[in-house]
Amino acid sequence: MMIRVDPGASAPVFQQIVNEVKSAIARGAIMPGEAIPSVRQMAADTLLNPNTVAKAYRELEREGIVYTRRGLGLFVAERAGPLARSRRREELDDRLRRFIAEARRAGMTTAELRARIESALRETPPESPARTAAESLRRAPR
Amino acid sequence: MMIRVDPGASAPVFQQIVNEVKSAIARGAIMPGEAIPSVRQMAADTLLNPNTVAKAYRELEREGIVYTRRGLGLFVAERAGPLARSRRREELDDRLRRFIAEARRAGMTTAELRARIESALRETPPESPARTAAESLRRAPR
Amino acid sequence: MMIRVDPGASAPVFQQIVNEVKSAIARGAIMPGEAIPSVRQMAADTLLNPNTVAKAYRELEREGIVYTRRGLGLFVAERAGPLARSRRREELDDRLRRFIAEARRAGMTTAELRARIESALRETPPESPARTAAESLRRAPR
Amino acid sequence: MMIRVDPGASAPVFQQIVNEVKSAIARGAIMPGEAIPSVRQMAADTLLNPNTVAKAYRELEREGIVYTRRGLGLFVAERAGPLARSRRREELDDRLRRFIAEARRAGMTTAELRARIESALRETPPESPARTAAESLRRAPR
DNA sequence: GTGGTCTAGACCACT
DNA sequence: GTGGTCTAGACCACA
Numbered sequence: 050m051m052i053r054v055d056p057g058a059s060a061p062v063f064q065q066i067v068n069e070v071k072s073a074i075a076r077g078a079i080m081p082g083e084a085i086p087s088v089r090q091m092a093a094d095t096l097l098n099p100n101t102v103a104k105a106y107r108e109l110e111r112e113g114i115v116y117t118r119r120g121l122g123l124f125v126a127e128r129a130g131p132l133a134r135s136r137r138r139e140e141l142d143d144r145l146r147r148f149i150a151e152a153r154r155a156g157m158t159t160a161e162l163r164a165r166i167e168s169a170l171r172e173t174p175p176e177s178p179a180r181t182a183a184e185s186l187r188r189a190p191r
Numbered sequence: 192m193m194i195r196v197d198p199g200a201s202a203p204v205f206q207q208i209v210n211e212v213k214s215a216i217a218r219g220a221i222m223p224g225e226a227i228p229s230v231r232q233m234a235a236d237t238l239l240n241p242n243t244v245a246k247a248y249r250e251l252e253r254e255g256i257v258y259t260r261r262g263l264g265l266f267v268a269e270r271a272g273p274l275a276r277s278r279r280r281e282e283l284d285d286r287l288r289r290f291i292a293e294a295r296r297a298g299m300t301t302a303e304l305r306a307r308i309e310s311a312l313r314e315t316p317p318e319s320p321a322r323t324a325a326e327s328l329r330r331a332p333r
Numbered sequence: 334m335m336i337r338v339d340p341g342a343s344a345p346v347f348q349q350i351v352n353e354v355k356s357a358i359a360r361g362a363i364m365p366g367e368a369i370p371s372v373r374q375m376a377a378d379t380l381l382n383p384n385t386v387a388k389a390y391r392e393l394e395r396e397g398i399v400y401t402r403r404g405l406g407l408f409v410a411e412r413a414g415p416l417a418r419s420r421r422r423e424e425l426d427d428r429l430r431r432f433i434a435e436a437r438r439a440g441m442t443t444a445e446l447r448a449r450i451e452s453a454l455r456e457t458p459p460e461s462p463a464r465t466a467a468e469s470l471r472r473a474p475r
Numbered sequence: 476m477m478i479r480v481d482p483g484a485s486a487p488v489f490q491q492i493v494n495e496v497k498s499a500i501a502r503g504a505i506m507p508g509e510a511i512p513s514v515r516q517m518a519a520d521t522l523l524n525p526n527t528v529a530k531a532y533r534e535l536e537r538e539g540i541v542y543t544r545r546g547l548g549l550f551v552a553e554r555a556g557p558l559a560r561s562r563r564r565e566e567l568d569d570r571l572r573r574f575i576a577e578a579r580r581a582g583m584t585t586a587e588l589r590a591r592i593e594s595a596l597r598e599t600p601p602e603s604p605a606r607t608a609a610e611s612l613r614r615a616p617r
Numbered sequence: 618g619t620g621g622t623c624t625a626g627a628c629c630a631c632t
Numbered sequence: 633g634t635g636g637t638c639t640a641g642a643c644c645a646c647a
Contacts, residue, residue: 076298
């Protein structure tokens, strides 16, 4: 599983992990029943402290995306696919709506908004090549 | 000046004030040379701690959007219109790009994204350009 | 607020804090709108690490019993009274049902169960004098 | 022997096995001198890891409920009946007392407690004394 | 002052 | 091996 974490971003690192795992499940990169990397493994991969990873995993379990089998590890829940997808999209939809509300409040017309959105859609390629967390961390080591 | 602040939102309150003032200037609701409400006035209006308002005002001054006239209060800078507009749009553009990147990472296709954006644009209609009552009875500062 | 914590018990300490706060709200010892002791204060009172207290408080917030006002502290939610009461009773009812199921599975008749329950009810006085956590910690310092 | 184990429950799986075996002996479903299923058999029946079953059996042996006959397997001790019964009831009594203490701390009166207990007793009727099918086709160990 | 995040490392129980 | 809990202490943003 490819996880991207940016320790310099404003969002908490543990939240980034939560989002990344949800995204990975939402796009089908991990399937129900599969295990997700152990806390220690993920911590080693991302160069993060195990506690930070554990906090993210606890949140994923709380949301019903994964479940714990004691002594064995964490596994993707059966119904995690649609669940992760819907959760992630609700979050993204909320962000989108807040964005639009703020943009309009800043005086942007709908036409202007559409133009900016189209330009942003064009400038970010639809399939950015995945980069591992370890790699991205090396490039921006805080 | 009509300021909307939500203490429960994830964004810091002082940042919300900064954004709201910038937006008000960007959309022309408040013009260069006009005064903005005093820290105390704004704190009373919004039920916020004066320290929080003061921090927001410091930030606005730091960005050159407003300037202090000793003993008189804070005034909107001459060049504040374009400045506020460009600053606000840079921030919004950044958010937009991050949003698109995350949505794609969650497995959304460009077509899906466009559909959701259109739907969000339709469901939040632009604010009516008429000024609110609160806005029209703009107070002199201090 | 009187909080009892037993570090030697099988239940995690942070969970004991959650239960104790819920109980305090359920029995009316803290009222909606009131602040609960700050993380640092509670940590000092209970001789626990602030992180442990913070973890408990996070859970209480997640359940909607308390809410955070940034920079100010944690406050009991308006609807926390009934909420804490119902949550706590659901938990206790679950325990009760599991207890009865296990007892029956161990071969106890309903009559035997009733006898044991009556005897247990009699031997624990209805109003045990409150003892502070600090006190109980001193008596059983691990 | 019919063993019910819930891997998702809060109690450790090995402890559930211990309790289930004790309960089976306590209620007379399995008699002194009889063999209990081998570790492998029980592991296969319950889909659990043999190590987990072995740990449970070690605990049962430590408590004197069962004993090992080298090369033959594990057998229920002669005095196991009363022993299992008393052990199990001590544990259940402890739970009961803790339950009552916590319920009172949450503000429940003795009258309320009695009402809830009566209701819980009524809604979970005692298990029918008839042995289950699985139990009746008890297997010889190994 | 407040809570939130993160790191570091120890210990534990379970499988 | 696994996750969970707890301690300790640093740093940060916010009010």
